[in-house]
Structures are given as C-alpha cells and as structure tokens.
Amino acid sequence: MKKLLVAPLLMLAAAMAIAPVAAQEREDRPNRDLSGNFWSPTEEDYARWRVIDGVEDGATIRFWPWALTPDFEDYLNQIIANFEATYPGVTVVLEGQPAAGARDNIRNSFAAGNPADVINMSDGWVAEFAEAGVLLNTDEALGAAYPELREEYVDGAWEKVTFEGVTYHLPWYLAFSNVMAVNGLIAEELGIAAEDIPTTWADAYQFACDVREQSGGAYYAYSFPWGELAGLGVLNTFIGEGIPVYNEDRSAVVFNEDPAAAAILDEYKRLLDEDCIPRVSLTDDVRDMIDSFSQGEILLLQTGPQLFRLVEENNPEVFESLFLGQQFVGAANITSIGGVQTLAIPASTQYPNAALAFAQFVTNADVQTAFSREVPIYSSNLVSYEDPFFTEGGPSLTDQLRPLAGEYFSTAVNTGILDFPQLAEVEQIVLGEFQAALLGVKSSQEALDAMASRINAILAAQ
Amino acid sequence: MAANTLLSNEELERGRRARSVRKHITAYGFLAPAFAFLIVFLFIPLIVAIYLSFTRYDLLTSPEWVGFANYETLFQDPLFWQGLRNSFIYLSVTPILIVLSISLAIVVNRRLRGVYIFRTIYYIPAVTSVVAVGMIFEFVFAEPAGLLNGVLTSLGIIDAPINFLTHPNSTLVSIMLVTIWRGIGFYMIVFLAALQSVPEELYEAAALDGANRFQQHWHITVPGIRPSIIFVAIISSISALKVFEEIWVMTDGTAGLLDSALTLMFYLYRQAFTNLEMGYAAAIAVVFSIITVVFSLLNLRYLERNNHEPEQP
Numbered sequence: 001m002k003k004l005l006v007a008p009l010l011m012l013a014a015a016m017a018i019a020p021v022a023a024q025e026r027e028d029r030p031n032r033d034l035s036g037n038f039w040s041p042t043e044e045d046y047a048r049w050r051v052i053d054g055v056e057d058g059a060t061i062r063f064w065p066w067a068l069t070p071d072f073e074d075y076l077n078q079i080i081a082n083f084e085a086t087y088p089g090v091t092v093v094l095e096g097q098p099a100a101g102a103r104d105n106i107r108n109s110f111a112a113g114n115p116a117d118v119i120n121m122s123d124g125w126v127a128e129f130a131e132a133g134v135l136l137n138t139d140e141a142l143g144a145a146y147p148e149l150r151e152e153y154v155d156g157a158w159e160k161v162t163f164e165g166v167t168y169h170l171p172w173y174l175a176f177s178n179v180m181a182v183n184g185l186i187a188e189e190l191g192i193a194a195e196d197i198p199t200t201w202a203d204a205y206q207f208a209c210d211v212r213e214q215s216g217g218a219y220y221a222y223s224f225p226w227g228e229l230a231g232l233g234v235l236n237t238f239i240g241e242g243i244p245v246y247n248e249d250r251s252a253v254v255f256n257e258d259p260a261a262a263a264i265l266d267e268y269k270r271l272l273d274e275d276c277i278p279r280v281s282l283t284d285d286v287r288d289m290i291d292s293f294s295q296g297e298i299l300l301l302q303t304g305p306q307l308f309r310l311v312e313e314n315n316p317e318v319f320e321s322l323f324l325g326q327q328f329v330g331a332a333n334i335t336s337i338g339g340v341q342t343l344a345i346p347a348s349t350q351y352p353n354a355a356l357a358f359a360q361f362v363t364n365a366d367v368q369t370a371f372s373r374e375v376p377i378y379s380s381n382l383v384s385y386e387d388p389f390f391t392e393g394g395p396s397l398t399d400q401l402r403p404l405a406g407e408y409f410s411t412a413v414n415t416g417i418l419d420f421p422q423l424a425e426v427e428q429i430v431l432g433e434f435q436a437a438l439l440g441v442k443s444s445q446e447a448l449d450a451m452a453s454r455i456n457a458i459l460a461a462q
Numbered sequence: 463m464a465a466n467t468l469l470s471n472e473e474l475e476r477g478r479r480a481r482s483v484r485k486h487i488t489a490y491g492f493l494a495p496a497f498a499f500l501i502v503f504l505f506i507p508l509i510v511a512i513y514l515s516f517t518r519y520d521l522l523t524s525p526e527w528v529g530f531a532n533y534e535t536l537f538q539d540p541l542f543w544q545g546l547r548n549s550f551i552y553l554s555v556t557p558i559l560i561v562l563s564i565s566l567a568i569v570v571n572r573r574l575r576g577v578y579i580f581r582t583i584y585y586i587p588a589v590t591s592v593v594a595v596g597m598i599f600e601f602v603f604a605e606p607a608g609l610l611n612g613v614l615t616s617l618g619i620i621d622a623p624i625n626f627l628t629h630p631n632s633t634l635v636s637i638m639l640v641t642i643w644r645g646i647g648f649y650m651i652v653f654l655a656a657l658q659s660v661p662e663e664l665y666e667a668a669a670l671d672g673a674n675r676f677q678q679h680w681h682i683t684v685p686g687i688r689p690s691i692i693f694v695a696i697i698s699s700i701s702a703l704k705v706f707e708e709i710w711v712m713t714d715g716t717a718g719l720l721d722s723a724l725t726l727m728f729y730l731y732r733q734a735f736t737n738l739e740m741g742y743a744a745a746i747a748v749v750f751s752i753i754t755v756v757f758s759l760l761n762l763r764y765l766e767r768n769n770h771e772p773e774q775p
Binding site (some may be wrong): 051104107110111128132133134227228278279280282283285288344422424425428429432433435436441 | 520521522523540604625627628630653699714716719720721732735736737738746
C-alpha cells in the first residue's frame, strides 16, 4: 500500500523537477507582460523570429551573460526556451558570470581555448579581443549577409566599438548617457526652479560657483566622476564642445591644437581651486558620485536613469523629491551614445551560425522590449521603439524617459573614442595627464600636448 | 656453520636494505603529495613566469620571443621606478607595526579582568575582510566631513579638511595607516605568545636590581622575544613589499592621483590584467622576486647576527 502511495508521489516530484517553470508575476517587475509574445509566444512568433540561415542542427552553444544572474535568470531562461523553440535542434547552456571578475573570466576562457559561443561584454572590453583577432567580424556575418537586420540596430551602438573600422559585436542593451536629475529639496531651499538651471556647459561652470556661494558653502551644484571616467570622459567632453579629437585619416590625435581644449581644463581647475565642485571629484567613480548626491549634498546628478534606483536605495526622501532637468550640452549640441552592452562571438566557435542566430535573437525587438519591461534599460533595436510600451510614458521618472528614447538613440552620436589600439594604456595616459593639469603639476596646454604626443606614439607604432 | 653465519649476515644485510628502502619509500610517499603540489603550483608557474618574461604575450594570442626586451624597457620605465620607490616607502610600516604590536602585547599581557575581550577586539581587524576595511576607511578619510576630518575640525585642530586620498602626497601614507591598523592585532598575538614564554622571575630580579619598567622591557622583553621579532620583521616586510589589496580598495583600482600609491605589485597587476602585457608583467615579477629574496636574506642575516651577539656584561 505504501509503495502504491510513494510511487505516484515520486513520479509527481520528478515531473515537477523537469517541467519548465511557468512564467510568473513578480512584484519587482511591475511592467512585465505575461500575455505578451515574449512570455507567451505562439508558432507565428517562432516563425517570425527564425531569420538566420544554416543554423547547425544538434549544436550546443554556451551563453555567458555577466551581472544578470540570478536577478534576471527567469528572463534569460525564457529567452533560451523561446530560442530553442524557434530553432529546434539547438541547445543553449546558460553560464551566468558574476560582475566581479567577469572580464578576467572572459580573458581566461580565451587563453584556455574554451570561450563560450556567445559572450556578453561591456563596450570597453571588446577592443582588446578584436585587436587580438579572436572575435567574429559581425559586419560580415550579419551586416553584409542580413542587411535588413543590420538596419534595425542603433547605428551609434553598432559602431560604438570598432577595430580598424570593423565591428565585432552585436549591440545589446543600452543606457541613456546622461539624464539630469534635480534634488528638489535643495532646489526648493535655494529657490532654484527648473528654468534657472543652465543647459550648456559654458553656463554650468559659473552656475557651480553661484550655487556654492548662494548656499553658504552647504551644497555643491554638481560633481564629476573623474576617478573612473576621466580617461574617456575628457575626450567625450572635447567632442561635445566641437573640438576634433582625431585628424582626418584618424592616424593621429589633434585635440591639443585647439585652444578650447586647454580652456576646458583651465575651467575645471578653477572649479576645483575655488571649491565650486567637491575635491573628491578627482577620485570619485560614478557610484561615489551617486552616493554623495543621495546624501543630499549636491543639487544635480547627471547620469544614466538606470542608476536612479541607487538614489532610491540610499535615500528615499531625496529620491521622492527628484525631478528631471535638461542635461548640459557642449557647443556642438550633441548627445553621445551611452554605455552599450554587447554580444560577441569568438571566431573559433564550432557553431558560428547557431551562435549568430542566438546573438541576433537576444537582440531582436521583441526580446529586448521584454527586457526593458524588466528593468529600465533601452533596446539597441530601433523596432522596439514602435512598441506602445515605448511610445507611452508613465508616472515615474524612468517612465517619463521612455517616449524620448527612440529619438534619443536614433540621433545619439558615437564619439568613436573606444577605437584606440591599446585602449587601456591610452586611458591611463589621458587620466594621468588630466590629473596633472588639474593638480597644477603641468599647465593645461602642457598636459594636453603630452597626452597627444604619447597617444600618437601608440598610434604610430601600429 | 661459517657458511651458515655468512649466509645469515647476507640475509640480515638484505633485510636491513629492504627495511631501509621501505622506510625511504614511506618517507617519499608522504612527501610526494606536498612535492607534487609545489611542482604544480610553485615550480612550474615560476619557470613559466621566467619564460614569459622573455616574451610578448597578451593572453589571447601565442607568446612571441623578444629576448631581453622586456627587461630593457623595464629599467627605462619611470613607473617601474616609481613603483619600486613606493614599495620601499611602504616598508616603513614594518618597524611601526613591530613597535606598536609589541607595546600592545605588553599591555594585554596582564592578569586583568576582561583582558581577553581587549585581545579579541585588537585582533578583529586582522580577520576583517579588506573590502569592509576599505569601506570603513573611506568613511574615516572622507572629505570634507569624514570621521577624522570631522573630529579634527570640531576640535579646532584644522581649518580645512585634510586631503587624505585626494592629494598625491598623502594617499600612500593614508593607505599605510590602514595596513598598520589591519596588521597590528595579528602581530600582537604573535608577540603575546612570545611574551608568555619569558620567565616572570627575570622581571622580579630586575626590579630588585632597581630597573624601571622601560629598562625591564628593553633588557629582558626584547631579547626574550627576539626570534618572534625576526619572524615578524621578515613576514611583515614581505607583506609590505607585496601590498596590493589595500591600495586597490582605497583607490578604487586607480593607484591614486598621479599614480601616487602605485607599488611594484600594483604595477605588475596593471600590466598583466589591465594592459594585458603578460610578458612585461612577468619581467616585473621576476625582478620583484629577486628583490624580495635579497631583501629577506639581508633582513635575516642582520637580525640573526644581532641575535648571536653576546650580551654586554
């Protein structure tokens, strides 16, 4: 009798263990749409998603996203289930990488000759692998073979990282580079309205000193994350101000020849010396900058909206008071494409078509729209922005940005500063000379000349 | 009978040899796992590192033989010399650590109620994760209103905040303070164990002879714990030369403004894992290892020589 009872129970348990987990609502994912085509796909959806030819039957490919598991594991598993139904005969193995050490893990996997077939990389990481010639040329594999699919991607994201003019990734999710959040508590205390906040960097420099003076030294207008971003950020700033970074054939950098570049560094130094911006700007990274803003010491925060959640976690009172302002722009009046998460495919993969199919699948409009519903990041696929989810906004700060995203990403400029060979060394050179100028070790012009000369030595050696 | 005796001796000899061989096999059998471990994780990496130091290797493509080029570049590289100089500056934590931890050990080497609580409290930094230590000291050194700046300002000692981590001249010193804070408890325990082996009667005799507390410690405690001092001097020197974690955590991986906290180990890491110059990093590692070994031998020789010098009557 006992056996009769136990056997069905064991069978039931086994069935539960192997059955796919049904999609579920989650309180922390209020925008998740379980009735949409991502969570409830039909045969028509599978047919529509099947766009890559020659996918190897019986292929098993390994997928390495980083910093997404376990938080987004249900979303990733649903991608895999949908993909395996779209391309029957292909199996995808999810091997999520933790944020810490992800880049080293990827390097080590290549060194060991065992990289995954589809690898999620931050945009700044791609160059070294492209330079070493270990990645699939996606301009050929997708751009030339499937031009209609290439057209769907945001140009600035597709071209965010190139090596010798060639792209080696598919752009995945994007972030706004800069959105201006205003601490409403400080603004109210100082009587500053949204229209009082300048919209150009030229006016923003003096505004920083005015806020400091007006608040009796209690608040700063804004701070910088120079400890982390100076290497690339300062070159981005030059481009934003209309200062050419390269010469015409991109064989040398020339930003030091424009006096406006030294003038910017002089202005930064003045802000530091006169305590118009916090001195910790020299060493802060983005996280530190957000922490200072959250503590209620700083009026403005210009960063990606996906990071506003940190303000909410740190200080709900400040978060509740936030309102959006216009971001500062330079003389060239451009917005640059923000951070791009990419999917790269090793050139050595045994299943290039299956890997390409999977990378394309992860970045198709439906799959990326579903991801934007999970978390406030943005799709690299322009077709996503035709979805009502993007055309209609909502009450929260991040909801308000969604209707702006389509235009933002179709016009955002790729500043092309990630194309340097030996990028890590170039970053260190720029950071060191930038610090030398701000600390008064060198004049701004001397620092820029040294910066350009050292970068040009690297370019000339190629 | 003689033949029997001779045979018996041969058998005895064979038996002895067999026992000796078995004994050796047993000994080598016990040594083998540790030796295999050392071969795999020490000797082979050492040989590979020496080989890589003569190559250009980016981890992603095959190494390319470049002869002594890495070493030639190294000795002309200003950052190498800056790292070396900072590593030697960092060594100054060693005498400070020894003096402070001996003093602390003497303080807690008393029969006081609750002294175990103090010993535990002093030891806590040694078992605290370096990331947590980094967060604590980010608060301690924060500007303009971190713990230190806040206290010093409220006491009227300073008018403007001290730029602990935002001035090139103070970054390395600030991080050295963190190392001292972290290390003091561990070395205190070492010295405490040593102190408890110094006979109490010596202090009583010295007191009867009129020696004050300082004289008692100088003439009894210090000679009595000299082997521990040698041990601590060597391991803390090697730790100081190898310092990496504190610098990484306190400078967010940048080595501070103008590379002011760049030590040789940090530079090695940067070349290897940021710039992917594995061959160059291996050359730094080889030079660094030679420096560490030479320094440790000199340290040992100097301290042992003093150890064997006869006491003055």
